[in-house]
Amino acid sequence: MKNRPELELVDAPQPSKKQLAVATEVVRAMVGGTIDRLDNEALLALVLGDDVAEAAILDEERAEADALSLALAGQGTHELAELAFALRHAALPRELDELTHERLLRGALHRKPERRVYWPLVSGMVALAAGVLLFLGSATLERTKREEAALSLQRLAPLVAATRIAPRSTEALFDRALAFELRGGESERVERIVASRASDYRANRFTRWGVK
Amino acid sequence: MSSFLRTVVLLAVCALGACKAAPTPAPAPLRSVEACNEVAPEIDAVLMAFLSKARAVHLQADLAEADATTEEAVRLLDELVRMPVPGGEHPGPEVREVLADSLARLAELQGRRGNFDAARGFVQRGLKLATEPTQFRGRLFEVRGSVEKQAFEALRERHDEPGAAAAKARSIAALKEAVAIQESVIARALEVEPKR
Amino acid sequence: MNSQGRVATPGSSLRLVAEVPKDANVYGRARPSILRLVHSPSTSEVASARALDPVRIAELAAERELAERAKAGDRRALAELLRKYGPILYRSVLLPRLGSEAMAQDALADTYVRVVEKFVHFEWRGCGVYPWLRVVAMRIALDMLRSRKRERLFEPDDLVRAIDMAERDLDDGLDVRLCEERDLEASKAKLDSGLAAINSRYSLAIRLRVLEEKSREEVAATLGVTVSTLDVVLHRALKALKKALGGDAVEEEVSP
Numbered sequence: 001m002k003n004r005p006e007l008e009l010v011d012a013p014q015p016s017k018k019q020l021a022v023a024t025e026v027v028r029a030m031v032g033g034t035i036d037r038l039d040n041e042a043l044l045a046l047v048l049g050d051d052v053a054e055a056a057i058l059d060e061e062r063a064e065a066d067a068l069s070l071a072l073a074g075q076g077t078h079e080l081a082e083l084a085f086a087l088r089h090a091a092l093p094r095e096l097d098e099l100t101h102e103r104l105l106r107g108a109l110h111r112k113p114e115r116r117v118y119w120p121l122v123s124g125m126v127a128l129a130a131g132v133l134l135f136l137g138s139a140t141l142e143r144t145k146r147e148e149a150a151l152s153l154q155r156l157a158p159l160v161a162a163t164r165i166a167p168r169s170t171e172a173l174f175d176r177a178l179a180f181e182l183r184g185g186e187s188e189r190v191e192r193i194v195a196s197r198a199s200d201y202r203a204n205r206f207t208r209w210g211v212k
Numbered sequence: 213m214s215s216f217l218r219t220v221v222l223l224a225v226c227a228l229g230a231c232k233a234a235p236t237p238a239p240a241p242l243r244s245v246e247a248c249n250e251v252a253p254e255i256d257a258v259l260m261a262f263l264s265k266a267r268a269v270h271l272q273a274d275l276a277e278a279d280a281t282t283e284e285a286v287r288l289l290d291e292l293v294r295m296p297v298p299g300g301e302h303p304g305p306e307v308r309e310v311l312a313d314s315l316a317r318l319a320e321l322q323g324r325r326g327n328f329d330a331a332r333g334f335v336q337r338g339l340k341l342a343t344e345p346t347q348f349r350g351r352l353f354e355v356r357g358s359v360e361k362q363a364f365e366a367l368r369e370r371h372d373e374p375g376a377a378a379a380k381a382r383s384i385a386a387l388k389e390a391v392a393i394q395e396s397v398i399a400r401a402l403e404v405e406p407k408r
Numbered sequence: 409m410n411s412q413g414r415v416a417t418p419g420s421s422l423r424l425v426a427e428v429p430k431d432a433n434v435y436g437r438a439r440p441s442i443l444r445l446v447h448s449p450s451t452s453e454v455a456s457a458r459a460l461d462p463v464r465i466a467e468l469a470a471e472r473e474l475a476e477r478a479k480a481g482d483r484r485a486l487a488e489l490l491r492k493y494g495p496i497l498y499r500s501v502l503l504p505r506l507g508s509e510a511m512a513q514d515a516l517a518d519t520y521v522r523v524v525e526k527f528v529h530f531e532w533r534g535c536g537v538y539p540w541l542r543v544v545a546m547r548i549a550l551d552m553l554r555s556r557k558r559e560r561l562f563e564p565d566d567l568v569r570a571i572d573m574a575e576r577d578l579d580d581g582l583d584v585r586l587c588e589e590r591d592l593e594a595s596k597a598k599l600d601s602g603l604a605a606i607n608s609r610y611s612l613a614i615r616l617r618v619l620e621e622k623s624r625e626e627v628a629a630t631l632g633v634t635v636s637t638l639d640v641v642l643h644r645a646l647k648a649l650k651k652a653l654g655g656d657a658v659e660e661e662v663s664p
Contacts, residue, residue, distance in 0.1 A: 187273075
């Protein structure tokens with residue numbers, strides 16, 4: 001008797017008020033014949049054991065899902081896309097292209113050995129110099145607040161500009177081992193350039209707005 | 213004391229001396245962030261608008277070519293390479309490369325239609341934009357080689373032997389240049405890049 | 409609880425691996441353990457396989473000569489060895505474990521730098537250079553996993569266990585082909601155990617969209633949802649997987 005699935009429900013944990021509310025809404029919509037696919041998904045997720053907080057599609061979740069979808073298509077980034085790519089690399093790891101391999105290999109073989117530096121002494125010297133500078137600075141550097149503000153703004157401006165992504169050659173976007181085809185391929189190339197620079201453009205906008 | 217340590221000590225002493233001696237710099241006139249932007253170009257809306265336009269034109273040209281209406285494809289691309297571009301007289305690398313690719317496509321289309329002089333003109337314009345040894349420049353030379361080969365065949369049919377021989381020589385020279393550029397692209401790709 | 413056992417069969421052994429996520433009871437019902445048999449050739453098996461393969465013996469003799477030259481400071485010999493084995497390290501050790509091409513390339517570059525510095529300490533053990541390179545690469549990958557935070561399939565603990573195994577393989581004289589098979593098998597096992605820990609609808613969405621790279625439209629049709637709903641399902645699926653991967657997957661030795 002205990003094997004009958006409906007009886008197993010007896011042992012199931014009691015649903016919370018929130019769970020019941022979501023389920024009631026979904027079932028009500030079904031009965032009224034107005035259930036859409038999203039609600040159907042919500043019901044499925046509930047039945048399959050998802051957290052109720054995840055069952056109903058909120059705007060926030062929709063936005064996240066859209067961002068993930070874009071990131072999977074190579075536009076922008078999303079932490080779950082990182083996981084997705086990691087899964088792909090575990091399932092079907094791709095070969096390393098010969099040019100990149102050769103570059104990495106030559107980099108290691110032609111690398112000069114690092115010179116050993118006695119870091120405790122160097123850092124001690126730097127700390128001493130910094131201390132003396134601080135002392136001298138407080139004694140000699142007297143500027144008005146306006147001059148300070150002007151200077152700091154002036155110094156900040158190139159820094160802000162420098163953090164923005166500048167135009168540059170697009171050749172890194174293409175496999176350099178292969179020459180372009182004599183005929184065709186322009187649309188794919190410009191498509192790739194647009195996709196890459198669109199992401200730079202968004203990053204620049206965020207920097208300009210001070211969000212990044 | 214090793215020579216390295218002596219150098220560190222000397223540098224520290226020099227730095228302290230310089231700090232003491234240097235007069236406080238007078239603040240320069242305040243410049244706005246926008247003024248800085250003029251000297252540091254960035255990926256902006258104007259560039260994106262141009263790139264999007266170029267993408268749309270190439271897609272339209274694909275459709276025209278698929279319908280075997282190369283004339284329409286040429287018209288569309290010609291409009292693209294004539295339009296004002298971001299950066300005006302000094303466009304940035306993306307604009308130059310997209311234009312060079314578009315000019316190569318135009319040249320290839322004109323070559324197929326037998327308009328060899330027009331094709332040569334487009335290649336010439338493209339080479340002025342793609343001055344670095346990139347795949348874009350390499351392709352322009354390859355298109356030039358192909359156009360000259362087609363010219364060679366047309367001239368030979370007309371029994372213009374000296375003209376055909378000259379076209380053949382130009383074709384070979386252009387294809388050799390294309391190969392040399394591709395070799396240089398590969399050689400640069402193999403150069404050690406700085407560690408990320 | 410997890411278990412792993414060696415099943416005694418003459419000349420070879422099989423390890424039984426069982427994995428259970430930490431939050432096995434999170435939905436009010438126990439999740440099944442994932443049991444897997446992993447082929448693990450013994451030293452004698454490897455040795456006999458080697459003994460029967462004259463081509464491999466000749467290859468090893470040539471490789472030994474290269475290794476001796478490389479050890480004596482011949483960079484060309486070392487480059488030849490790395491040119492042969494680097495791509496295998498990248499594909500079977502680094503890329504699956506680090507989960508990003510950029511990180512795997514960085515790790516391969518660091519591995520090469522370490523090999524150039526340390527090859528003077530390399531000692532020939534009869535099984536070739538690869539098993540030694542594999543241990544070096546795994547250690548680099550471990551450092552990288554510890555220092556860079558990103559979403560990934562493997563955790564540093566997985567790498568610690570893998571290094572343990574790789575060192576044993578080095579002692580056992582495991583062949584390059586077997587090392588490669590074992591590494592690829594381990595990645596697949598880790599992936600499968602993660603996917604088995606979430607509901608089948610979610611794992612199907614991940615398999616079709618992420619692993620088989622089918623179009624959104626195709627996957628949506630298979631799951632019977634709209635494309636925009638598929639995006640949400642996939643988002644939930646990856647979130648559920650991320651949560652499931654937070655569980656332990658400890659392998660323990662069980663005596664037969």
